[in-house]
Amino acid sequence: MKRIHRPIRTIGLFGFGAFGRLIAPHLGRHFELLVHDPCLPRGEDRVEGCRFGTLAEAAACDAVILAVPVSEFGRLIHRIAPHLRPGALVADVGSVKMVPARLMEEGLPAHVEVLGTHPLFGPQSAAGGLRNRKITLCPVRCPSARRVAAFLRCAFGLKVYVTSAEEHDREAAVVQGLTHLIAKVLVRMEPLPKRLTTASFDHLMRAVDMVRNDAAGVFDAIEKENPFAAGVRQRFLTLVEETRLQVERRG
Template sequence: MITRPASTPALQPSLLLVGFGAFGRLCARLLAPHLRLAVCDPDPQAGALARQMGLALAAPEAAGDFDFVLLAVPVPALEPSLRRIAPHLRAGQMVLDVCSVKEGPAALMLRLLPESVQLLATHPMFGPQSCTGAPAGGRVVLCPLRGEWRRVAGFLRRLGLRPILSTPQDHDRHAAMTQGLTHLLARAMAGFDPHPAIRTRSFDLLMQALAMVGQDAPEVYEAVTRGNAHVAPLRERLMRNLAQG
């Protein structure tokens, strides 16, 4: 065992952030003060934004150089991203995703990544629209797939976040209502603008809640409403309830 001199500070863990869209930038803002973070994104504009934030850039071939690899890409981009990094990973690393659905992404990670790599499927239950300041109290779902996960849970608690342990299947069943139906309602209510001058406080609060997801990227809407198999029965139930009302 190597002992560090008392005057030598331990290096921060390193993380490769794959994907630098709106959610990737949110991840960078929250994590960069605590980790040695680099960004991997082929889009030149994303790379320019990362450099403006003082972040290093890295290619997929460098994935093995980091303690953690966090995939912040849309669900359709997950499989090609996993295939690009898979040959370069090393034993003991942890790979995480932040996709809005968990069953499909979890299955892809287990199938495509080496067995020697630790896997943790995650879903922060907040996003760029709802997390404009400190994320204190925000929920983060953790779905352990392979290896140790408690270290990540402890780190999240130190950030003031609330880890919730789940399976991918249970996550998607719960998220079908809390996220899938919310997005469906936001899409349906979007056609009722402008809001009337005569309205209740409850209406204002409802519109504020729906506005938090109304500006999400189209691929997020597709993932949480069509990529989650548990949403379709709830949609049908909602339609029946409205018809009976």
């Protein structure tokens, strides 16, 4: 099938949680943005600078961004598929890539481009802007991937890394899997000292603060939907136990 290249003038954003709200004003400076999120509380669908629309309207845009939990992917893909226009670009922004890539490749029509993305930042880390933040692109079937990467670099100053979904998940299992696991434990240990602290402890707590308010679905996706997370987690816990035994033997 000959693919149609559709210039991107409109973007349909599915999901208006913390991350959707973060990227909406940035995207709105370059495109006509249409947001769809049926889970928004009444009154919150009137945000300055954002236009809200129906599922069909958002899905008919030149590009569609899925900013929803992985657990909702299958159902959402099934619902938007009939409304997608030939040549449209569909991208997700999830913390894991293999599962969304498979669901999009299997569930979306062949006449659309499919791109997995993982912005390696969030509301806390990008509070001062997007410049020099990192984003990963995992093309599934996306001839426009290079153009997307160039736009992200030029328009937002992002550092763009192109890789496969599998390679992404292998690295993210360590980078995010351990970060969120340690943060979850430290939050449960609170209250922690705030006065007589070292610089290293302060850095550690700043890292905790960056993820402490993430939605529960983010932690579940990172730890449960990444096929490599369990192995990394087990290795970490094994080494913690070995270290504990070494310390106790020395005592």
